[in-house]
Amino acid sequence: MEAMLLQPCGKDYLWGGTNLKHLYNKSIDMTPLAKTWECSVHSDGPSKVKNGCNAGETLRDVLCAHPEFLGEKYRNYGELPILAKFIDAKQDLSIQVHPDDEYARIHENQNGKTEMWYVLHAEEGASLVCGFAYDVNPQILREAIETDTLTKHLQKVSVHAGGCVFNISRDNTCNRFRSNNS
Numbered sequence: 692m693e694a695m696l697l698q699p700c701g702k703d704y705l706w707g708g709t710n711l712k713h714l715y716n717k718s719i720d721m722t723p724l725a726k727t728w729e730c731s732v733h734s735d736g737p738s739k740v741k742n743g744c745n746a747g748e749t750l751r752d753v754l755c756a757h758p759e760f761l762g763e764k765y766r767n768y769g770e771l772p773i774l775a776k777f778i779d780a781k782q783d784l785s786i787q788v789h790p791d792d793e794y795a796r797i798h799e800n801q802n803g804k805t806e807m808w809y810v811l812h813a814e815e816g817a818s819l820v821c822g823f824a825y826d827v828n829p830q831i832l833r834e835a836i837e838t839d840t841l842t843k844h845l846q847k848v849s850v851h852a853g854g855c856v857f858n859i860s861r862d863n864t865c866n867r868f869r870s871n872n873s
Contacts, residue, residue: 692760693743697750699727699777700736708781714812715777723781730775772802777811786820786841789860803860810854820845821858 699717707725711717717727728736732751740746745753751770758766765771778784789804796802808819824846827835835841848856 696741697738702726706782708779
């Protein structure tokens, strides 16, 4: 079987930049280009096959028709449990709550959001915020949101090109990445 080449889906969030076009030759007509979903079966941005007998079809449709392409163990997951992205964060990303698999399946009908970040490029001072710096109770959280001081409670991790951060999803985790690279 010929390897499938995938056409990524672009996302133009306000915090995005231009590095995906300039540094990684992404030819998606969006400005800013915040993300490219390189390998995705997600309904909000499925990858399309660029070559071979499945050219033009979504990766999701191809894998539904041919689950054997990914081997026997793939059948245990239902849908491909991976979403590979490139991100260019010119500004801070939004703070997000990443639920675990159990919560996400019950309330959002999808998998949780365990993430692995591999940093390809980062400017001086780039950081990833992963979780809270200490235990935060609902009262502290509410007050921090109301007074716009939430960021002082978050755990900041410095990142550099070649660095890697693995974050297991859980219902109290905030994530954001700032690369200052556009």
